[in-house]
Amino acid sequence: MKKLREAFDRLWNYRKYKRFKGYETAIQKALLxxxxxxxxxxxxxxxxxxxxxxxxxxxxNIKAQSRFIPPCIKNEEVCRKEVLAKFGDRMEQLGLYLSNDMKICIR
Incomplete structure (x- = not known):
């Protein structure tokens, strides 16, 4: 009897089920x-x-690799201007910025 009732409900509310199924697939695609x-x-x-x-x-002229931009040889302001001049637009698009201690951070 329960299965018969479920089948009847599905037939009765077919459009609603189909519409909500479409919403569900659209949301899943958007999230993906x-x-x-x-x-x-x-x-x-x-x-x-x-x-x-x-x-x-x-x-x-540094051969060592590190996680931050080492400002020890040249002035920090010169390094900051060099990075922002060459990579500033791309950094802005990706949400990156230089912190005060010359680390590359994510916004």
Whole structure:
């Protein structure tokens, strides 16, 4: 009897079920697309960080790799201007910025 009632309810509310199923699939697709876009953005942030570190190592003539931009050889303001001049637009797009101690941070 319970199965018969469920079948009758499904037939009676077929349009409603179909509409809500469409909403559910649309939401799942949107969330999946957003998740993929977020992953792509994180990958681009990591790539940009490594490009900035390589550029600064070349600019400062440093062979060691580190997690922050070492401002010990040249003035910090010169280093900051160099990074912002070359990578400023891309950093703004990806939500990256330079902190006061020249670390690359995510907003």
């Amino acid at each position: 697309k957003k998740d993929i876009a977020q992953r792509d953005r994180e990958v681009e942030q990591i790539v940009l960080k490594s490009m900035i570190l390589k550029h600064m190592a070349k600019f400062l």
